[in-house]
Amino acid sequence: MKMRDFTKYFRNEQEEAEAQAVDMAREVLDWVGQAYHAKFDQWLESEASKPLDTSKPHAELIQSAVRANTLKEIRQYLSRLKQGALDAMERAKEV
Secondary structure, eight states, rough: GGGHHHHHHHHHHHHHHHHHHHHHHHHHHHHHHHHHHHHHHHHHHHHTTTOTTTTSSSHHHHHHHHHHHHHHHHHHHHHHHHHHHHHHHHHHHHH
């Protein structure tokens, strides 16, 4: 057996996981920091909060409700992703 076969027993998996979390956090924060992100967030909010037109047929009404809910979920997911990235960067600073 070669020495590199034994390296897996000596790697610190926690440090590797923390490094991956910081890398992912940097990617997310870079994306959030782009100029278009604020416009995209505003668009998601405005599209998701449009009132439903109850005069439309059932199929179109259901489709618009599903679309609004999907956009809200996307916005919430992106918000959680951003907060998670900020938390990961804060934990990295503490270490």
